[in-house]
Amino acid sequence: xxxxxxxxxxxxxxxxxxxxxxxxxxxxxxxxxxxxxxxxxxxxxxxxxxxxxxxxxxxxxxxxxxxxxxxxxxxxxxxxxxxxxxxxxxxxxxxxxxxxxxxxxxxxxxxxxxxxxxxxxxxxxxxxxxxxxxxxxxxxxxx
Amino acid sequence: xxxxxxxxxxxxxxxxxxxxxxxxxxxxxxxxxxxxxxxxxxxxxxxxxxxxxxxxxxxxxxxxxxxxxxxxxxxxxxxxxxxxxxxxxxxxxxxxxxxxxx
Numbered sequence: 001x002x003x004x005x006x007x008x009x010x011x012x013x014x015x016x017x018x019x020x021x022x023x024x025x026x027x028x029x030x031x032x033x034x035x036x037x038x039x040x041x042x043x044x045x046x047x048x049x050x051x052x053x054x055x056x057x058x059x060x061x062x063x064x065x066x067x068x069x070x071x072x073x074x075x076x077x078x079x080x081x082x083x084x085x086x087x088x089x090x091x092x093x094x095x096x097x098x099x100x101x102x103x104x105x106x107x108x109x110x111x112x113x114x115x116x117x118x119x120x121x122x123x124x125x126x127x128x129x130x131x132x133x134x135x136x137x138x139x140x141x142x143x
Numbered sequence: 144x145x146x147x148x149x150x151x152x153x154x155x156x157x158x159x160x161x162x163x164x165x166x167x168x169x170x171x172x173x174x175x176x177x178x179x180x181x182x183x184x185x186x187x188x189x190x191x192x193x194x195x196x197x198x199x200x201x202x203x204x205x206x207x208x209x210x211x212x213x214x215x216x217x218x219x220x221x222x223x224x225x226x227x228x229x230x231x232x233x234x235x236x237x238x239x240x241x242x243x244x245x
Contacts (some may be wrong), residue, residue: 029200071222075215082212093208095193102194111195117204121215128218135229 003052010052017045025122029114030106038118039125046130055137064134067127074124081113081120 024031025038050058085094093113096102100112109115168175185198185206193201203211 029195029197029204031197032199034197034200034203071219075212075219078212078215082208093205093212095205095208105190105194106196111193111201113208114193114195114200114204117208117211118200121204121211124215124218128222131222132225135225138229 006052010048014045014049017048018042021045021122021126025118026108026115028118028122029111030108035118035121036125039122040129042122042126043129043133046126047133050133050137055134058137059134062127062130062134064131067131067134070123070127071131074120074127077120078117078124081116084113 021038021041021044023038024033024041025035028034028038046058046062049061053061082093084100085091085098088094088098090098095111095113098113100116101109102112103110185202189198189201190196193205195201195205
């Protein structure tokens with residue numbers, strides 16, 4: 001596909017889609033949305049880029065080596081957050097009683113474990129969607 | 144014979160299931176069994192327990208965080224299955240072969 005209008009519009013709106021995805025992820029503990037919705041928005045922006053520019057450009061934008069690292073790192077970070085509760089003498093995935101800073105209710109940095117876990121899951125969902133899409137597209141192109 | 148037996152069994156099951164619909168409590172009623180002390184506790188204690196105004200986020204990543212860990216594990220397993228099934232060769236070698244053909 002080689003369409004100038006599609007490519008230009010994609011280049012224009014892609015930063016806004018990603019900004020909105022990051023906003024939904026980071027405000028997951030304050031407003032509707034959260035990790036899964038924000039991660040889907042982030043992944044959709046990369047899917048749009050791959051659809052407009054082709055698999056080679058999309059693979060340069062989000063290489064498998066990096067997305068697979070983010071993918072594994074997200075779940076390991078989440079498990080590590082849970083292990084903090086055990087180290088501090090409580091239960092697995094304990095929040096405020098495990099010593100996470102509570103912050104002020106309603107501000108961005110509040111809620112202890114919740115923003116960190118939302119960020120980890122959001123990154124993981126985004127990289128999962130991108131990796132799945134790229135894998136299936138590759139097989140269609142090269143077989 | 145076999146077909147009529149299947150129709151009879153499935154039709155009977157449909158009748159049993161349909162007959163239970165009028166017995167269900169009305170939707171959104173305060174006296175429904177789903178409005179028990181658990182939901183009351185979440186709504187009244189979520190801010191005190193987790194310092195988060197979004198009750199859904201506090202349930203997903205605090206009260207039911209282990210369930211969310213399971214969901215992310217499902218994502219991880221799905222992508223592992225897709226990669227192991229679909230990618231026989233490395234992407235870089237495929238791209239090199241494609242470039243040399245051109």
